[in-house]
Amino acid sequence: MFIIKHKKIFISISTVLVLLSIISLFVFKLRVGIDFKGGALTEVAYDTVRPAQSDLDAAFKKINLGSVLIQPTGELGYIVKSLDLNEEQHTLLLKTLSQDGKSSLKEKNFNSIGPSVGRELTRKAIIAIILVSLGIIFFIAFAFRKVSRPVSSWKYGLMAIVSLLHDVIIPIGLFSLLSHFYGAEVDTLFVVAALTILGLSVSDTIVIFDRIRENLKNNTKDSFSETVGKSLDQSYMRSIFTSLTVIIVLLSLFFFGPESTKYFALMLTAGMFFGTYSSIFLASPLLVLIEESQKQK
Amino acid sequence: MIKKLISILIVFVLGSAVVFFIFKSEPRLNPNFEAGSSFFKNSPFRLGLDLSGGSHLIYKADVSGVKAGEVSVSMDALRDVIERRVNLFGVSEPIVQVQNSGFVSGAEEKLIVDLPGVTDVEKATAMIGQTPLLEFKTEAPVSTTRKATVDKNGQISVDLNSQFVSTELTGRYLKKAILEFDQNTREPKVSLQFDDTGTKLFAEITKKNIGKMVAIYLDGSPISTPVVREEIPNGQAVISGNFTPTEGKQLVGRLNSGALPVPISLLSRQTIGATLGEAATSAGVKAAIIGFLVIALFLILWYRLPGFIAVLALCIYITTMLALFKLLPVTLTAAGIAGFIISIGIAVDANILIFERLKEELHAGHTIHDAVAAGFQRAWSSIRDSNLSTIISALILFWFGTPLIKGFALTLGMGVVVSMFSAITISRIFLSGFVFIGESKVARFLFSSGLSK
Numbered sequence: 001m002f003i004i005k006h007k008k009i010f011i012s013i014s015t016v017l018v019l020l021s022i023i024s025l026f027v028f029k030l031r032v033g034i035d036f037k038g039g040a041l042t043e044v045a046y047d048t049v050r051p052a053q054s055d056l057d058a059a060f061k062k063i064n065l066g067s068v069l070i071q072p073t074g075e076l077g078y079i080v081k082s083l084d085l086n087e088e089q090h091t092l093l094l095k096t097l098s099q100d101g102k103s104s105l106k107e108k109n110f111n112s113i114g115p116s117v118g119r120e121l122t123r124k125a126i127i128a129i130i131l132v133s134l135g136i137i138f139f140i141a142f143a144f145r146k147v148s149r150p151v152s153s154w155k156y157g158l159m160a161i162v163s164l165l166h167d168v169i170i171p172i173g174l175f176s177l178l179s180h181f182y183g184a185e186v187d188t189l190f191v192v193a194a195l196t197i198l199g200l201s202v203s204d205t206i207v208i209f210d211r212i213r214e215n216l217k218n219n220t221k222d223s224f225s226e227t228v229g230k231s232l233d234q235s236y237m238r239s240i241f242t243s244l245t246v247i248i249v250l251l252s253l254f255f256f257g258p259e260s261t262k263y264f265a266l267m268l269t270a271g272m273f274f275g276t277y278s279s280i281f282l283a284s285p286l287l288v289l290i291e292e293s294q295k296q297k
Numbered sequence: 298m299i300k301k302l303i304s305i306l307i308v309f310v311l312g313s314a315v316v317f318f319i320f321k322s323e324p325r326l327n328p329n330f331e332a333g334s335s336f337f338k339n340s341p342f343r344l345g346l347d348l349s350g351g352s353h354l355i356y357k358a359d360v361s362g363v364k365a366g367e368v369s370v371s372m373d374a375l376r377d378v379i380e381r382r383v384n385l386f387g388v389s390e391p392i393v394q395v396q397n398s399g400f401v402s403g404a405e406e407k408l409i410v411d412l413p414g415v416t417d418v419e420k421a422t423a424m425i426g427q428t429p430l431l432e433f434k435t436e437a438p439v440s441t442t443r444k445a446t447v448d449k450n451g452q453i454s455v456d457l458n459s460q461f462v463s464t465e466l467t468g469r470y471l472k473k474a475i476l477e478f479d480q481n482t483r484e485p486k487v488s489l490q491f492d493d494t495g496t497k498l499f500a501e502i503t504k505k506n507i508g509k510m511v512a513i514y515l516d517g518s519p520i521s522t523p524v525v526r527e528e529i530p531n532g533q534a535v536i537s538g539n540f541t542p543t544e545g546k547q548l549v550g551r552l553n554s555g556a557l558p559v560p561i562s563l564l565s566r567q568t569i570g571a572t573l574g575e576a577a578t579s580a581g582v583k584a585a586i587i588g589f590l591v592i593a594l595f596l597i598l599w600y601r602l603p604g605f606i607a608v609l610a611l612c613i614y615i616t617t618m619l620a621l622f623k624l625l626p627v628t629l630t631a632a633g634i635a636g637f638i639i640s641i642g643i644a645v646d647a648n649i650l651i652f653e654r655l656k657e658e659l660h661a662g663h664t665i666h667d668a669v670a671a672g673f674q675r676a677w678s679s680i681r682d683s684n685l686s687t688i689i690s691a692l693i694l695f696w697f698g699t700p701l702i703k704g705f706a707l708t709l710g711m712g713v714v715v716s717m718f719s720a721i722t723i724s725r726i727f728l729s730g731f732v733f734i735g736e737s738k739v740a741r742f743l744f745s746s747g748l749s750k
Contacts, residue, residue, distance in 0.1 A: 043573075084565070087419055108573050110418065114564040116405060117355055121699060128697045135689040143682050188701050189632060192694065196639075196709070199690030203683035207650065210679040238653040241599075242683075245592050245649065246642035252588035253638050258577035258631045260347065265635065 003236075004229040007285030014166055014282045017274075021173020028176040033185030036122045038115035040085045044097055045077040047104045053078075059096050065089060071183075077108070084112045125191045132195045136202055137161060143206060144213075150224055151291050159286045160205045163278035167201040168194055171270040178263060189264040197271030200246065204239055205279040211235040212284070225288045236280050243276040304726045308613070315616045322623060340623040343390075344413075345630035345704060348578045350571030351413040352421055353700075356561040358406040363559060369397060372406055374558040379408060382425055388412050408561060418568050431471065431552060432514040433499070434461035435506050461512045461519075464502055470495025472532075474552035476545045479537070485545035486537040487552070496532025504528040520548075581634035588638055589615065592645060600652050602743035606727040607648035607720070614644050614719035618712060627711070633704030640712020643687065647720035650676040650683075656746050665744050673725050680717065687713050 003010065034041055053070055056078070060068040069081040078097065085093060090110070098105050137157070144156040172194065178184040211231040219227060247269055254265035322337040324330040330338070346353050363371050372395045380393040392411040415421045437460055472490045479486055491499055502511060506525045513521045513536050521536045540548065593611070596604035618637065622629060629637075655672030663671065691710030694702050 086563070087422065091419070106570070107416075107568070108570040110566065110568040112566045114355075116357070117565045120405075124697055124699065128693060128702075131693045131697070132690050135693055136686055139686050139689055143685075188699060189705075192632065192702055192705055195690055195694060196687075196705075199687040200643075202686040203646075206682045206686070207679050210682060214675075234657070235653075238649055241649045241653070242646040245595070245645045246639060248591050248595070249584075249588035249638050249642035252591065253584045253635055255584075256580060256587055257584035257635065257638070258580040260577060260631045261581075261635045264632070268639070 003232050003281060004225055004285060004288055007288060010281035011285055011289070014278060018166055018169050018173075021170045021176075024173045025176045028180035030172075030176050031179040031183065031185045033187040033190075034081070034084075034111065034113050034118070035187040036118050036125070038084050038113050038118035040080075040082045040090075040112035041109070042080040042082070042085075042090075042093060042097075042107065042111075043073065043077060043109035044080070044094070044105045044107050045074065047076075047106070049103065050076050050078070051099055051103050055099070056097065059099070063092060063096060065093060068093075084114050121188065125188070128195060129191065132198055136164065136198055140202065144209065151287060151294070155290055156209055156287065159283045159290075160202060160209070162286065163205055163275075163283040164198060164201050166278045166282060167271055167275040168197050170274045171197060171267045174270050175263070175267055178266070184263045189261065190267065193264050193267040193271070196268060197275065200268075200272060201275035201278070204243060204275050205283050207239050207242065208232065208235050208279050208284055212287070224291045228284050228288050232280060232284055239280055240276060243272050247272050301726070301730045305730045308723055308726055312613045312616065315613075315620045319616060319619050319623070340626070342619075342622060343626045343628045344574070344578065345628045345633065345700070346411055346413060346567070346574075347569050347631050347701075348574045348581075348629060348634075349413050350416055350569050350574040351411065352415045352418050352569075353567040354410040354412070354418070354422065354425070354563060355565040356408040356410065357564045358408055359560045359562065360406050368406060369395075371558045372397065372408070375408060375561070378557055379410065379425055383410060383412065388415055405564075407564070414571070416568055416570055418566050422563060422566070431467060433464050433466040433502060434512040434514055434519075435464055435502060436460060436509045436511075437462045461510075461514075464498070466491075466495060466498040466502060470498065471552060474549045476542075476549045477535075478542075484537065485540060485542045486535050487545055487548055489534045489536065489552075491532035491534070493532075496530075499532055499534060500528060500530045577631050578634075581631060581638070585634065585638050585641065589641055592641065596645060596648070600649075600746045602731065603648075603652045603655065603724075603728060603746070606724050606731070607645055607652070609727060610648065610719050610724040611641070611644055613723055614716050615641065617715055617719065618708075621711065621715070622708075627707060628700075628704065629708075630701060630704035632701050633708045636705040636708035637712060640709055640716060643684075643713060644716030644720055646683065647676070647680045647717060648724055650680055651721075651724070652746060655744065659741065659744060665740060668744070669728050673721065677721075680721070684713050684717055 050072070053072065056070055057068075060070075065085070066083045071079045071081070073079045080093065080097065082093065090112070094105075094107060095101070097103075140157040140160045141154065144153040144160075175184060175186075175190065179186070208231065211234055212228055215227050215231045215234075222230070250265050250269040250272065254262055254269065257265060318337070318340075320326050321330075321333055322340040324341075327333065327337075358372060358375055360368050360371065376393055376395050380391075383391045383393055390413060392409070394409050396407040396409055398406050410425065412421055470491050472492045472495070474490075475488050477486050477488050478484065503525050507527060508525065510522045510524050512519045513523075513534075520540075523535075523537070536548075589611070593608045596607050596611075598604070600607065618640070621627065627633070651672050654676045655668050658668035658671045659665070688710055691706045691713065694706035695710060
């Protein structure tokens with residue numbers, strides 16, 4: 001019952017976190033990667049000594065490849081970001097990096113994406129986001145079709161969606177910080193992470209709502225807020241544990257997994273964490289709040 | 298009781314069979330891999346380009362010159378030509394696919410080429426983009442200067458290229474090429490049939506050069522320099538270089554694959570070095586193992602006997618998934634491995650829901666036997682609902698995704714479906730087998746969880 005008693009505090013915490021995330025998003029913005037805007041990324045590793053970055057910067061100023069951004073990586077490598085390159089430009093880039101053959105290097109990774117492929121991916125991502133959101137909303141409507149007393153079923157759905165937005169907005173806000181301070185970029189995996197959070201977050205909310213649904217059916221004596229409070233007491237442990245196991249594997253993926261999925265794992269971890277928080281401390285308290293305001297009318 | 302024991306036995310036998318299959322089909326685990334049967338050898342893990350290293354190329358096909366109704370036909374023809382060319386590289390399992398224009402994929406007709414193991418994109422794109430260049434050259438007039446080089450051993454070698462001059466006759470005028478074997482020597486040779494223009498040109502060349510050499514060049518290097526004995530009016534020529542049957546077959550393939558039906562231009566290229574891919578693979582495996590161990594530890598410490606059974610079910614889940622990856626097969630990417638790792642976390646969700654329910658029923662004073670039955674029954678609705686939303690996301694992501702998204706959506710979606718089976722059916726079979734331990738204090742302790750005694 002503790003949570004329902006102090007529901008206003010928990011709802012406020014969530015509101016503040018969401019507001020902070022939105023502010024961070026507007027202040028720091030998201031850095032869009034070459035997946036979506038097109039461009040080239042070349043990763044090289046030098047065999048013995050890495051030439052000074054300033055020398056390379058100067059060399060790139062002399063040739064006509066547009067703006068070229070060089071970032072050191074590892075002990076002997078550079079990552080070079082540029083506009084998308086054709087074969088000649090690619091050869092020229094490698095030649096410049098090797099200082100006309102003086103510093104021998106190996107190309108570890110090359111990725112050049114034309115602007116039209118980037119536009120295609122953007123369109124696909126937007127369609128996927130719309131469809132997943134619609135799918136989840138229909139699913140929620142379906143899952144709660146049977147509960148309608150004393151709060152109607154679409155309100156359960158609405159609360160599930162509110163907590164869903166909460167769970168996606170906060171990790172995106174965090175990502176904008178990563179984007180600003182560590183240069184993380186919005187790529188395909190970012191979109192996948194956001195959409196996966198949508199799926200996982202609902203499943204968590206459902207575990208608790210399912211309990212409320214069952215208790216409402218079996219127990220007609222208690223008031224609505226008491227029933228919700230009891231359901232929370234009964235199910236918060238399992239809600240935390242089911243998220244915990246996913247967070248365990250995500251952290252393992254973050255600390256030990258491949259470089260390419262690090263930010264992905266981090267974002268999902270944040271999504272799972274706030275997803276658990278929202279299903280316990282936000283969605284159910286909000287339900288009680290709604291029921292109370294209904295009574296006052 | 299006997300029924301239950303038989304079910305447990307069946308699960309063990311099936312589980313062992315899956316483990317045996319994975320062990321036998323994995324060269325790193327099986328020392329006698331080479332001696333194994335072809336079924337095992339043909340079931341490796343399929344690694345995507347980002348893990349195995351290789352090149353991913355996206356071409357745009359210019360179909361503006363093609364009639365509206367024939368676009369898909371000419372795209373298929375294009376794919377066939379490119380596929381033939383790619384197959385000649387000797388790349389293992391190249392993928393060439395057409396992506397037709399549409400609402401989702403955009404207005405362009407695209408061709409996607411995946412070349413595992415090929416990291417020299419420049420060479421690869423050159424070979425894909427170019428029609429093999431077959432040239433016929435005749436001896437240069439004696440007066441031309443010839444380049445010669447003297448090597449370390451004092452041997453003089455004359456540069457062949459300076460000995461010959463180009464003619465108008467090229468592979469453009471080729472009608473078809475066939476691989477034949479010489480009736481006497483059984484040596485492979487390639488016989489060429491020119492079209493009308495080619496036949497005329499060839500007749501002219503042979504007429505003028507009786508007794509001299511005619512050099513046949515492929516992609517700028519001479520492959521055969523026969524001496525002309527008489528004029529050849531029927532447009533048939535034979536190349537009998539010193540090639541093996543395989544080389545001959547490749548040459549015929551390249552010559553016949555011919556020109557591209559529609560012009561193509563390269564939109565995007567991606568090359569991943571093999572070392573980077575290897576590092577990503579081993580990191581993914583490491584993350585999966587560590588994640589599994591921590592979860593196993595948590596389950597056993599917190600849920601005791603049922604937790605131990607959940608770990609058994611999880612082991613069966615993991616081996617089943619690995620076997621499915623091999624058999625279906627599923628192409629694994631870094632994102633796909635991430636999806637699989639996440640699914641390991643999700644797989645135990647159902648067990649946790651069941652065990653928490655089980656604990657509640659025990660507290661309510663039910664016997665272990667009843668509590669186990671009720672735990673499974675009453676947790677079902679929340680297990681079903683909570684997994685459905687993940688399945689919906691995975692399905693849509695798979696339908697719309699690029700290869701990267703597909704890899705993730707497939708492993709995650711498969712994982713959720715398979716785990717619903719393993720966590721419910723398998724742990725139920727095991728748990729109800731353990732019910733015989735009775736209602737003693739020890740038994741109740743083993744079935745309880747958390748900090749309770």
